Amino acid sequence: MPSPCPEITIGLNESLDAILGGRLRFIQSRDGYRFSVDALLLAGFVTIRPHDVVVDxxxxxxxIPIMLLHTRPVDGVVGLEIQSELASQAIRNARLNGxxxxxAVVQGDLRAxxxxxxxxxxxxxxPPYRKLDSGRINPDARRAIARHEIMASLDDILTAACFxxxxxxxxxxxYPSVRLxxxxxxxxxxxxxxxxxxxxxxxxxSGAKLAFIEGCSGGRPGIRVLPPILDQGIFSINAPS
Incomplete structure (x- = not known):
């Protein structure tokens, strides 16, 4: 597939996909891990204040970083990714969307x-939703890492966030609502x-499938429950534009 920007290469096993009416474009793997609406909803859920610095x-x-940069008043975002193929896509997608x-994209392990x-x-x-001992692990390593706690557990992620x-x-x-x-x-x-x-x-x-959760470092007790998200929220086919 030809690239809309000649200096950005799109691999034979990659696709170019558009969202938000074509305002954002993403290079993704054709047969590996591909983002879902969960990521888009999370970008809309998180509290962002002017000039925030964000790490994904x-x-x-x-x-998620590109959605935040397009829709929210962030100063900058750093994306940390352990898989080289995905890190390469993130770097190219940042350039593709300006x-x-x-x-910034850093290839590395959140555990180090x-x-x-x-x-x-x-x-x-x-994060990966499933424990290692739950469900069938996908034979595709890229999808398995995204779905099961192979490379990082919730404790690993919380340790990194606190740091x-x-x-x-x-x-x-x-996170899955059953693990709330x-x-x-x-x-x-x-x-x-x-x-x-x-x-x-x-x-x-149906019952709730997922919970979008936000916490504050050293915050006081007291939680706000927001109105529910139905289907794909604002990204549903029949949602108001």
Whole structure:
């Protein structure tokens, strides 16, 4: 597929996909890990204040940083990604969408954090949802790492978030609603007080599937429950434009 920018290469096993009516474009793997609407909803959920510095753990192809740069008043975003293929896509996507000066991509392991501590106002993560002993592990290593806690557990992610955050900084992530109690308990153990939560329902007749959670480093007790997200939220086919 020819690239819309001649200096940006798109591989034979990659696709070029557009969202938001073509305003943003993303290079993704055709048969590997591809982002879902969960990442887009998380970018809309997190609290962002003017001039915030954001770190995205496990950035994949860079969809969350690019969404934030396009829609929110952030100063800059750093995407940390352990997989070289995805890190390459994130770098190219930043250039493709014109954000290369405000978005940095670092290839590295959050368990051996290569970034400076205490420099982020916000840390965000769309983590693997499944424990290693739950469900079939995908034979494609790229998808398996994204879905199962192979390379990082929730405790690993919380450790990284606490290291990166400034005092009163915010950590936002999405997690299965059935693991909500586990998420809250672990957050408090790491000094991250849950401050707001929003549930995602696939349909009116179903129970909640996902919980979007935000906590504050050293925050006081008290949580706000936001209105529910139904189907794909503002990205649903019949949602108002």
């Amino acid at each position: 753990l496990g950035t994949g192809c860079g969809v 954000f290369e000066r405000r978005m 954090m290569p970034l400076k501590g205490g420099a982020a106002d916000v840390v965000i993560c769309n 990166l955050l400034r005092k009163r900084g915010r950590f936002a992530f999405v 109690v586990d998420a809250f308990a672990r957050m408090r153990r790491f000094g991250l007080e849950p401050k707001q939560v929003q549930f995602h329902y696939p349909s009116l007749g």
